[in-house]
Amino acid sequence: MGRGLLLTSNLPQLQNLIKRDPAAYKEEFLQQWNHYNSIRQIYLINPNEHAQNFRELVAFISQVSTCYPKETAEFPSQISFLLLEHYGALSPDTRKALVQNLVMLRNKNVITSVELLKTLFPLLPRTTSSSLRASIRKTILTDIKTANSRTANHKLNRAVQAMLFGMVERGMDGEVQGDKGKLRANNSGPTSDKAAHGGEDAIWAIILTKELWRKGVWTDAKPVSIIALGCFHPVLKVQSASLHFFLGSDEEKEDSDDEGDDEVDVSALHHRREINKKTRSGDKKLRKQLHSAKKKKYGNQPTSNNPNFPALQLLNDPQTFAEKLYDLLNRYDKRFSLEHKVLMMQLLSRVMGAHKLCVLDFYTYIFKYLTYHQLRIPSILVALAQSVHDLTPPDALTPVVRKLAHEFIHPGVASEVVAAGINAIREVCRRQPWAMEEDLLGDLIEYRKSKDKSVTAAARGLLQLYRDVNPGMLKRRERGKEAAIGMAAGSHQPLPFGHSADAAVDIAGLALLEDHLKQLREEDGVEDKEDDETAWDNWDVESDSSDSESESEGWVDVQSEGGSDIEVSDSEDEKDPEAKLEKEVDPADRISTLATTKILTPADFALLHDLRLQAAAKAVEAGGGSKAKRKLAALEAERKVAREGANEEDTFISENDILGPRKKAKADYEERMASIQKGREGRDKFGSRKGKKNKETASSSTNREKARNKPIMMILSSGAVKGKKKRSLREKQQKLRAHINLAKKSR
Template sequence: MTKSKSNRGALLLDNLPQLQGLVKRDPDGYKDEFIQQYNHYKSIINIFKLQPGYNLNEFNNLVGFISQVAPCYPSITSQLPNDLSDLLIQFNSHLSPDTKKTLIQSLVLLRNRKFIDSIDLLKVLFQLLPITTSSSIKSYIKHVILNDMKLANQQSKNHKLNRVIQGLLFAMVQTGMDAEITSNKKSKNNQINSNSEAMWAVMLTRELWRKGVWNDSKSVSIVALACFHPTAKVQNAATHFFLGSDDVVEESDEEGDEIDIKKVQHQALINKSRKSTDKKMSKQKKAAKKANANKQNSSTPNFPALQLLNDPQGFAEKLFLSLTKTDKVHSLDHRVLVMQLLTRVMGAHKLCVLSFYSYIIKYLTHHQLRITLILVALAQSVHELTPPDVLTPVIRKIAHEFVTPGVGSEVVAAGLNSITEISRRQPWAMESDLLEDLIEYRKSADKGVITASRGLLQLFREVNPSILKRKERGKLAAMGMSTGKQALKFGESNEVASGIEGLDLLEKHLDQKENDDEDVDDEKAWDDWDAESDDASSEEEGWVNVSDDDADIDLSDSDEEKEKEKKEKKEEDTKDISTNDQIAQMSTLATERILTPADFALLNDLKMKAVQEEIDQGGGNAAKRKLAHLKEKRKATGSGADGDDQGQFVTEAEIVGPRKRAKNDYEARMASIAEGREGRDKFASRKGKHKSDKVASKTNEEKKRNKPMMMAIHSKRVKSKSQSKLIDKQKTLHKHKEKQRKKM
């Protein structure tokens, strides 16, 4: 009996999965076997600490077994999480990727079994990210962090965990802030660790923001601090976060690794064709094409992040100082990227960084690389509070460099469109003599130049026709000036807070629904629009005590009385309007009910419908631009971003303007030829092929050829030949000979 027990114990010690199942069923009965395995685990760790090169093949299975059954013996395994964490952090370079992943999985398992807290696990993972070199381990750690944060904030905001993690990320970004300023191509080995920490902090914050886990100002502050990091790679990733672009360099990518498409094409021509080289060339071409498309396509700004910036004026000034300080260090693409962020902050918050306009003048030449993006950045930085005297030299510079007879038509159109966008935001920056010269280009032969010049003329007919000559003002502008209408001066505004724009349209729509006996469910109107409350205890606050002095509260439940009062109020409003036409009608809908997000979405659609009707009835360009802005707002609201109500952001297409269709390259032409040859035999005509699919009658020529001879000789045509005169036969023969001669 004793021998069988000893054999069974030895068997269990060699079969860890079987022992694991038995321990979970009866922890007290197999405590001795577990202690034996735990002592073996501790002895392996002690040997490894003395000899870091010790083989740990059997160690992975042993750690997996102990972490599975550790909750059964909490007093014995209390130091297990600390041992695993120290082993991962202190001996990271000596561990194999399989061992690292096993240790991390063991810590995750202990967290799932409530053996350790999520904060303790995440602290260890954040320390591992910058020191781990394996890409698979990095992706696994990133997945664990994001998944853990998402689950922790799924039901309600876990403020304690969020504060701890945000503090860790902020410290990771701040680690390398005092380092030397470096570009993507120049980086020192002693800065890799700090740069890696800051890069991972930006990437994790971006992912948590994109997944909707974080949406507060603290997370925005982490990325805002990274915008001033001395490493261009980190600054680039932080800038893309605010620009709303996913074109972020991953940690595993090499710094400054750019693909030259011309070099790839040249190598494909001179190298010998092999299957491996062809596959590599094709992959490089796709990567270069994608990178080029990402550079040329303008991104959608991250409006919520821009609005949550703390001290936007200080952020913009500090960003401009960083731009001027690193002017000769960073590449042009990086500088243009920083310009885009700076100008979008200036446009969103209506800021004035006056030194920026004197700085950007040196880039305003038609042969400058990335000039369209620079013009876009310049235009979106201007708003109605920008001083006109600062913009006048800029407009003069653009006109002198772009709108001249010695450049191409595309350059002239881009210059005119840029001046138009600047003048739309600040019309007082334009001078009358310069405007007269610019609108003369509407007589050009190029369509793009004509469109750009006419757009500039139409803009000043709307905003400031007094700067134009009388013959160029147009009918509507001349009539407005005759009635005493004048352009707003610098600093003035005609926007008065008189309620919600277009609310009367919503009121008419709801009244029509009530007349059609359609029930409006207010609770359903809040579906899919409810924001996640930060205060989880809001539902547990209970009843609110109301004092007896609140006599203005209407406690009536009668719907008839409410409808009667509503009708009487409308009748009084109608009488007031009829007696005095100068009093504007204001909708009282906002004072009678709580408007839901669905109501605001419906209000935007109704405004678009009203503007479209105005355009159909002959509305001008102002109505068309208003319709475009409403469409942009609806699109932005649908994706979760705030609408661009005032259209302060400009796209590259608006600067370039309409262009002729570019000539197809060789590959496109061959693809078009191959598409036209589909379904056609080689060297065969397609004539008559369509008749083979359906039954059709014969032609008259075919009937004549198959007509019997005895019927043909009695036809009118044959009889006319035999009975014709000699002179007619000679004329016919002469015509036949002449025809044959021409064929020869």
Template sequence: MPRGILLTSNLPQLQNLIKRDAVGYKEEFLQQWNHYNSIRQIFQTSPDEQAKHFRELISFIAQVAPCYPKETKEFPAQLASLLLDGHATLSPDLRKNLVQNLVMLRNKNVITSIELLRTLFPLLPRTTSSTLRTSIRSTILSDIRNANTPHKNHKLNRAVQAMLFGMVEKGMEAEVVGDKGKAKAMKPSDDGLANNGEEAMWAVVLTTELWRKGIWNDSNSVSIIALGCFHPVVKVQSASIHFFLGSELENDDDSDEDEIPDVKSLQHRREVKKKTRSGDKKLEKMKKQIKKKRHRKAETTTANFPALQILNDPQSFAEKLYDSLARHDKRFSLAHKILLMQLLSRVTGAHKLCVLPFYTYVLKYLTHHQLQITAILVALAQSVHDLTPPDCLAPVVGKLAAEFVHPGVGSEVIAAGLNAIREVCRRQPWAMDEDLLGDLVEYRKSRTKGVTAAARGLLQLYREVNPGMLKRRERGKEASKAMGAGTQPLPFGHSLKPAEDIEDLVLLEDHLRALRREEGVVSGDEGEDDEEDWKDWDVGSDSSDSSSDSEGWIDVESDGEEGFDVSDSEDEREKAKKLEKGGEGQEKMDVDEKEETGPSRVSSLATTKILTPADFALLNDLRRQAAASAVESGTGGKAAKRKLASLEKSKPMPTQGNLDSAAFISELDIIGPRKKSKADYAERIASIEKGREGREKYGSMKGKKKKEMPSSSTNREKARNKPIMMIMGSGKVRGKKKASLRDKQLKLRKHIEKGKKSYH
């Protein structure tokens, strides 16, 4: 057989030879390339014809494409066009083959990540295969993660975020479809797809996954999901709201590629099955893989700002949320409206915003027979803060008292109402009326524990914040002393004194001076040192995460500038030049430290330096160290101990989630303590494990440790505990049935005489 015919009929052999000598076999490759172009034209008219041979040709050209870059320049675009334009007519095997070859071209650096992702993103809502969809999703996530390891790829991130933002923005002008009853059919869009929010849903899912893994932690990714909160499709809204609330997304294809199996279950499975050397090797290999996954997950999962804190224009965001809630009140189900209420309350509470119509809207839901009333009460309490006008809250507190706190409802309802009123008044004490407060605190004499605890909590709150609203006999000793000393609560909107300085900021200033002194930095170099401080502006961030993450959107096609410069003002430049000209340096610093001693020292750091979150975290650590040293030396007294306890209590704990849930209340705070709640599975297991302590595993101590001579139970004891049906056929029972009347009388007489002896 001639050489050309042999090679063209054996593509794997030709592929091997081309990789060894690309120049020598160029003619054979061009022959296959022309063959591929002719079959591709035939395939566009009749897709079922020569499908298998077409897949083989595509795989062959994808393997050898790096050897002939000029000839195969249009090959990736042709594969992408086949996938996107003729996706519905392609067979599942061919679709999978095309995606695999595109990924291979990316791995061989034939195409860039942006070109690959531009093809894969539209495929997610189009494909009907769950296997292919999972493969595409894992490919997208792994490609973005690898591009951002070990340093952030800002150009790729901005381009991908622009694509995701466009996917969410697409279809925003459509009519809002509620989730009550059957959803309406959506109109087809320009590309022929039904605009049912699939693209926007996948954009939200991917952005959430990248945020959760710590790959993205900037405001652009938050803006993508913030836009999804106003999407006309309810499932997109729900997924976006769940992101801000910190809960997991509900998605059928939500398979985490980094899911770590349980080691104990693998070991138990190994003990049950037959012991072999291969099984031992597989178990050890699996343990190593689990260890690597845990290490990689610990590295990628970093502590970020809560997403609510870096929202762009939170006031407008909160107003749009309320507008959506009020406008589509009849279209949304109760569960979805509660989600909107919870997000609105967290935004207003976190940023201390005022969306006053919300308190009028929520009045109609404040009834004790309302479904999911505890979740509504939680949302109401979280939306209140010290800047909320008391006039808007007075009707809310009155409605709570009228609906929940009266003798016509159960004790649990009264406790929930009192707890809700307490949580509202804790954030805004001036929302309470004096006469109403006197009636509510009388419930502390109730016989129900939950009602008593709730009323006492409300009483204790006003003893601390405004004892003047209580009767004289209800104020308590400490509150009466404070009122006798002339202490009065400040009216709404007033502060004790104007803000002059940040508390203990001098500690941070002295610490920074000490660091500069150790490094030999003089006063004239402080401006240059500030630029280095901005590299680690966030808490726990590395030097690679620069501030360019927060830049605006760019076009996908543009290459744009990757960063921007933050220049100081002209006054600061002139001041720095004057300091550079002077030669005081270290001497001037020492003189300043001597002059700034004394109790009334005010730090100038807040007016000369932009304090970053990392600076505030360092300031908190310095506060704890100073309080601990004051307690050890005994100079601070009880005040230093109380301050140290307060600082330790407020110390942030490491969390795995993306939101700090400790700043919000839960439904248990509204329900209050109950008489006894049913134990869940974890509590029952903990009780069982506690009962097993101090004894052998599954072993009975009866007859072994309680006897002088340890032994097992006798056959007579075992027979006594047997069920009646197991001993019906025994000789002893049958003998009792066949006994004569005389034998029964003798046995009864013997039993009576034995009883008389034991009685005497």
């Protein structure tokens, strides 16, 4: 009896004993289990009674549940029922304790991850505690990441993704409210409350999906489909978070655990400082808080938008997605603010450009925004250019190009506006050259004679573009030497709309690689035939006996169209040095057979690029002219892009491509702070260093030293000189006596 009383009042000791010998203390555990059931029934009726005792019993049973699995089989479901059905009546401490014990049961494998997540997902939008919400969020992400650490846990992923789909779909039938006008003040009533509740569930589903994508846990099309569904959610916050995911411009406030808690009220800090006691530590704390608030406001601004290209490629049915996104943009045009509409335009244009889609009504919609005084016009021009591709009908783009020319390019606007207009037209025509009219092109390239550098650069870029893609639209004197020669030879003929270039017949520079490998074999003393045969060892090809016999005889001679055999010879190059130099500069003129006998590795392609660079450099040194210099510059640019790891995301343009080179843009906060720090390097904190360099003790110069360098007219007008002339005899005697006494002391 004494042992029972002692163990009943000391649950940690009983917990330790049960873990050592569960069978010996089963009776004591059953006593505590019955006590728990009794208190649970009372707690459901009155949550304020026996709260502390109830939390202690829940923690005790969670610790020893693995020792008595049959008796505690219903315990996890009871905890989940309390959290889901009576969450509002529970105290904050009880909520936190129940969640922690439920996570403990998952760590002990008493419940599965799906059972845990079914309880935690609904709690995220309901909890008001930032610490508890952060704990739940971290638990969800860690559990899913751990389950997929070694191999993908498809069963768990399917279950979790189904729950996330349900959280997003829950509020899809609501009305799109928008973020502009009177609708923000009229968001009341049962419909808006239902949409708001569904929006809270959806925003957390989007946040968790984005976080799992960012951590690399989910990389397939399922999470992309969840966020793509969020792009059409009636709650604007869910839409914005989904759009930012595809645009790659997630802001810190969207993924924060508590958006309201991150904001710092500067006026409240100053007011509190005036009321509280004035201390030195209080001043230091205030300065630290103000610095943190300023850094959070200005230091975390996104510097650039990097589009989430893998997510764009994994979109299911991108044509339908683009059409639904345009319908949403067009239907609620008056309800959305300009910032939100620009986000939707950017995503729509990137989907159209990445998948080469045609949503022709988009160009009619964007037509009204193409004015130079329109807010966010650089972003709108970027969206316009990114939506164009080689399959976009020129008839839909010609009015847009004409509108840009009429609104942006005329003497009544600033030079920056003209440069932006020409650059926007160039980006559109670079993707679809047939959108330009010949008369308009002739007028635009005349701006290359402008006195403004940005306008001149933009016009020259447009001229060079059409020299490359369609020089026939230019006047004869504007085509340039290379384009004129190409047109005469028939090699600069533009492809009609809808046609693609012919298939490649060779790899650029492959002949150089073939010659290099042949030279290496000759130096090593290995015959080409033996090396080629060893390269194809252990390759089993299913073929008939007749085919194998024909293959063993060697290569089959291929007849050309004229009936004669194809001969590859360098005899003509030896006779004509200039022709040999030309073939070294552009080795694609000679068809190489290396790709048919050897599998090229990444190292081979790197060597091939180096050989092309060497050949182009030799051509420039030998006086190859401007063509050789441009080829060398292009090859160097390709190598730089390859080293920096650029990928297909670079196909998207930025606002800098539209604005072009400017005189000097206004520095942002980070640039100003960097300039200030650079100016402080190698300098004392305060004052100048004048008079401190060549002295034993650092000090500034005296007034007497400064007076030596003053002009004589300033000295004559000084009070000291004028005072000497007005001294009386007595004052002169006193001054002389003081000087004599000072001289005696100095000796």
